[in-house]
Amino acid sequence: MFSKILIANRGEIACRVAATARRMGIKTVAVYSEADANAKHVAVCDEAVLIGPAPAKESYLRADKIVEVALATGAQAIHPGYGFLSENSEFANACAKAGIAFIGPPASAIEAMGSKSAAKSLMEKAKVPLVPGYHGDNQDPDFLQGEADRIGYPVLLKASAGGGGKGMRVIEKAADFKDGLASCKREAINSFGDDKVLAEKYLQRPRHIEIQVFADTHGNCVYLFERDCSVQRRHQKVLEEAPAPGMTAERRAAMGEAAVAAAKAVGYVGAGTVEFIANQDGSFYFMEMNTRLQVEHPVTEMITGTDLVEWQLRVAAGEKLPLQQDQLRIHGHAIEARVYAENPEKGFLPSIGTLRHMRTPEAVNFELGGSNDPASFRIDSGVREGDTISPFYDPMIAKMIVWGKDRKEALARMAQALAQYQIVGLNSNIGFLSRLVQGEAFSSADLDTGLIERHHAALFPAVAPANLSTLAFAAVALIASEKQVGNDPWQSSTGWRMNAQLQRGLQFEEEQGTHSLSVTYEQDGWTMAANGASTQVRLVSQAANELVLAMGEQTMRGTVVRDGEQFHVFTQGHHTVLHYIDVMAHAGESEAEGGRLTAPMPGKIVAVIAKNGQEVKKGEALLIMEAMKMEHTISAPHDGVVEEVLYAVGDQVTEGAPLLNFKQ
Template sequence: MFDKILIANRGEIACRVAATCRRLGIKTVAVYSDADAQAKHVAVCDEAVHIGGAAARDSYLRVDAVIDAARRTGAQAIHPGYGFLSENEAFAAACASAGLVFIGPPVEAIRAMGSKSAAKSLMEHANVPLVPGYHGAEQAPEFLQAQADEIGYPVLLKASAGGGGKGMRVVESAADFKAALASCQREAQSSFGDDRVLLEKYLTRPRHIEIQVFADMHGNCLYLFERDCSVQRRHQKVLEEAPAPGMTEQRRRAMGEAAVAAAQAVGYVGAGTVEFIANQDGSFYFMEMNTRLQVEHPVTEMITGLDLVEWQLRVAAGAPLPLRQEELRLHGHALEARVYAENPDNNFLPSTGTLKYLRTPAAVAFERGAHGSDPAPVRIDAGVREGDTISPFYDPMIAKLIVWGRDRAEALARMRQALAKYRVAGVATNIAFLDRLVASEPFATADLDTGLIERHHDALFPAAQPVPAAALALAAAALLEREQIRQRKQYLDSTDPHSPWHQHNGWRLNGHYERTLQFDQDDTRHDVVLAYLGDHSTLAVAGRTLPFAYRHEQGALQLTLGDTRTQGHVHVDGATYHVFYEGRHWTLQWHDPLAQQAGHEGGEGKLTAPMPGKVIAVLAEKGGKVTKGMPLIVMEAMKMEHTISAPADGEIDEVLYGVGEQVQEGAQLLSLKAAE
């Protein structure tokens, strides 16, 4: 076994690899960019080496810098994690040339599976079923369109060297093909340095089922069952689970054996994932093989009791696989939710900023259980902590939330309970969306396919609901509690502790006292009227006046409102009150009557950047006529493209940014003169 390894990655996967190394007594070396100097993965490793600038191309994608860091620190091997250099054959070859063990498959296997087109040809010869499509080298737009016309629409455009949902477009008609191809090629070039694409027939209502395979250097290869990753947005997975609901033993064996055949066809060694597209009738087709550990590997660990990173390390050190196929057992059901800093209500745009407040459900980090024993019910794999920044340079994942249950129903219940206890302030998150998704009828009943989110859009994206009375009452209670703390301090510091000015119970010499607290949610103002009535108080909120009391207990605000007792949490950031109640997060601004209110200039006719990023295409020019919905500017952030479209008919008054320029969130990109 190795004494020291370098982890050529960041975030939660770097922390996850370090956890196994720590348990095995292996020293770890982290690498970090300018943006990650204080990152969690740097703190959890034994050593750390700075390798360059904030952008991935200036640091984590620099083969020379990573190899040099491993040499300088005396590391014997490099674990690439996933993403970045994990499926880069040049990097694997450079490791070998430097006398370092690459903890992954042989270079030949990466090369064979690195091109989706070449991989399809290999699978065809290995008798692995394939989706109808075109996987050849000819890339002329006219030729590709002719192939798409022959396959029949809808077709799926995919980056040949792609992964992670980047460089993928569904094309519904021949008229849409050329624009979709150009966009797909741009994103593929940006993400993978390779703009080649392939075409596949786009199947309606398919499921995305993948098989975890493992092979060693002694000719052994097996499959560790399956994961269902059907629930996706923008071709990226949102929820994963294992085993796949409705999977029969016969189908599991057929898919597992096909996955093993795919791995053996390329002389595979280490951990890999063979991804299949599956029809509702049980038929399945090879999509691609990811020659690395997957983001969703924890659900496989939870149902098998195995440490897949440990298996990677042992196989890379030359050891045989520790178990045979017939010794593997499924135990229970596991779900994984990817908690992201993003805004689902705004097309899942990434959200950047500081994690000012972060509370999670009671959970363990990675913990290896005995094979077949019950794992911990909740596990969190995270690469950030409270106070860390979600930057525009990398994937905006906050954590992976993984739960285990004795069956799927128990796992679903635990997931909803865990999501309700996840509280984040400082960035937008997808937590409420995940809760709606897990609770939705199609997911709860396992009516799964890759179009689930789009098909049930109205139910998953309901109209904004009014702030509940209890949430407003919790904000009021938090405000009053802060005032009491401040007044107690004044009392203790005072030379006259008996002064009536130190009272904080609303006492008045003659009569009762009422005060109005005002909280803004977006453009809506909510008045909360508090009345001090001697021995008790009332609160007038949402049209009702109710007895009101609160106390702080075990980290939560315990609230009595009328004859109802409930509880919630409030994080106060200046005049912003983040109320967490019944699994929802309400952001309220206290309208302080004593504070100077700053005005703001209206933004009519201005189109602004929805997130920090780079302008990669300007589709309009000054004086040009536009119609509502027409694409005007294409931005790239976190290697995903985002199109800014015209909000109304009009004329371009001014274009303020050009191709290649970096813009900040909220920056005005252009001005539009509305049509008369």
């Protein structure tokens, strides 16, 4: 077994690999960019070496530098994690040439499966079912459109070297093909350095089911059952679970055996995932093979009682697989939720900023199963409170994984864990995940890759205004923070008055409107009134930002985090953001001038569609930004005239920067 390995990655996967290595007594070397100097993965490894500036192509994608660091630190093997260089055959070859073990498959297997089109040709020869499509080398736009017309719309365009949902477009009709192809190729070249695409028939209501395979150098190959990854947004997974709901033993065996056959066909070694797209009737088609460990591997670990990173290390060291196929069993049900820094209400745009407050479910004390299995709850994360989510890398905050004796119990555990998760400082998808997990479609296992779009209205309901109890939490936190000035009793935070009661008005603002809260100070609390309702409020206890309030006959617990003039209220599983309006402090201020469209996040302009003086209709595309390797189209908010475009193709823009002057 190795005594020291280098982890050629960052974030939660680097921390995950380091944890298993530590348990096995293996020392670890981290590599980091200038943006990650204080990152968690740097802190949890035994050594850490700076490899370059923030952009990945100048640091985490520098294969030569990483191999150089491995040699200099005495690392005997390199674990690539996922993303970056994990499926780069040249990197695997460079490791072998340097005498360093690559903790992954041989370069030949990566090359065979690295190209989606080549992999599909290989699977076709092995008689694995394929979705109708074109996987050849001819990339002429007119030819590709002819193939799309032949296949029939809707058609899915995919980057041949792609993954992670990047470089994918669904084309609904022939008139949209050329624009969609150009966009797909731009994103593919930016993400993978290769703009080759393939075209396939886009199946209606398909499920995404993948098989975890594992092979060693002794000729053994097994499948560790399946994962259902159907719930996706922007072709990227949101929730994953194992086993797949509704999977029969016969279908599981058929898919598992097909996956093993695919792995053996390319001489596979190590952990890999064979992905299938499945119809509702049970038929399935080969989609691609990911020649690495997957983000969602923890759900497989939960139901099989295995440590797949340990398996990777043992296989890379030349050992046999720890278990054979007849020794593997499914135990219970596991669900993983990906917690992202993003704004679901704005098309899942990534969010950047500092995690000013982050509270994770430290202990989930469930009684459903009669005992609290310590392996029933897990968080894999690469960030801590105080860390920054930057625009340079994937905006994942954490993966939260729960286990239950069955799917119903796992769902209940996930819902409760999400209710305990708190983040302040940037947007997150926690509220969206809660609605998704508790929604009728997911809870009843009515799954397909279009679930989020199909149930958009239920998953994105109109947000109700803050109720009186939420306003009361914010008000009590504000009052408790006020300090008495000197010995002046009239400045006492208790609101003392001689022969009278202090009455004051507080104003809080949110997207749904402004709330005027009347607060009357009583001997043992307050009477609070807003929006036609009133209640008696008493502070029962306070520990830092944790409050217990008695409101009428009810006692409620909540957390209030103040960030400047914003009060983040977490209570009853909901997160409400209220902006405190200090009327005296804001007297005389006027609203900012409008008429400009601004950048939703930092990025680069990749296409300018509108021209100065052009009349446009609402929803018409004006320009396209690229940020975090994804394209974002800026559209006209209403009919109007483009007075001036302020940036050109290739320009970098900061969040909030005006992009063009626009007149209605």
